[in-house]
Amino acid sequence: MNPPRLPPAILLMGPTASGKTAVAMALADRFPVELISVDSAQVFRDMDVGTAKPDRDTLACYPHRLIDLISPEESYSAARFCSDALAAMAEITAAGKVPLLVGGTMLYFRALLHGLADLPQADAALRAEIDAEAAAEGWPAMHAKLATFDPSTAARLHPTDSQRLQRALEIYRLTGRPMSELLAESEQQKPPYDLLSIGLLPSERAVLHERIARRFDEMLLAGLDEEVRMLRAKYTLHLNLPSMRCVGYRQTWEAQEGIIPLKELRDRGIFATRQLAKRQITWLTNSFEAENYDCLDPALADRIAARTATFLGA
Known part of the structure; x- marks a missing residue:
């Protein structure tokens, strides 16, 4: 006899601005999935504009777990993510649905897939x-x-x-x-799930760069500067906190303090986001056995939905 199949779960990974959220929502429209965010910036409360966090209306229609967990004064670790994600996956599976983990924090995905070795600190x-x-x-x-x-x-x-x-x-x-x-x-700590790992990668890096620039411009227009000022007034923050090291927030803080010229904020923010995307692509290419799709393909959502249907036997 064949052993019983493990419960299914889907991982949707990709660099910033690759369209992960849109694909996740398209899958949620077609399949009994529940979304789990895999994003080390979106765990922070009140950090909405600069993290590209889904807005309230979107979250009302497509709830995401592991968003708005902690204050920007706090830190969140890969170990805590694994604990929180496995608990959320168990709840979703128990409810008869499929966990869909979506995000770009590759360290979290790797920790979930391969466990966290209990290695001693350097001496x-x-x-x-x-x-x-x-x-x-x-x-x-x-x-x-x-x-x-x-x-x-x-x-x-x-x-x-x-x-x-x-x-x-x-x-x-x-x-x-x-x-x-x-x-x-x-x-041996690997999660007890039958996993479908999907990667979104750009066929043309220049087009992804255009998306990144456009989205950063949208963040500036949406009030990224005002959001950082609000955070600094509401919380006790400094530049070395993980929250303020996030791309966009650091550059905005530095512009507010005069560390960098205000006129350079846009270019520096876009450059830092491109560097983040480059690191994410390197992780995804070298550290995961994912089925990769061109994130610039107009039929992307349909192609991934077809693969998901096969995976789930739908």
């Missing part, structure tokens, strides 16, 4: 000790040492890859356990 003194050994013996000799107790990790590292060799040796000396063993335990 400066121990690293200095390892570096001293390597200076005396050479990194190939350190690689040979690693191979005696963690052959799996040694097999995937080059004998002169000093940074990764140092980390693997450090972990073993701190925990008494090979890094490969700790990572294997992390892999």
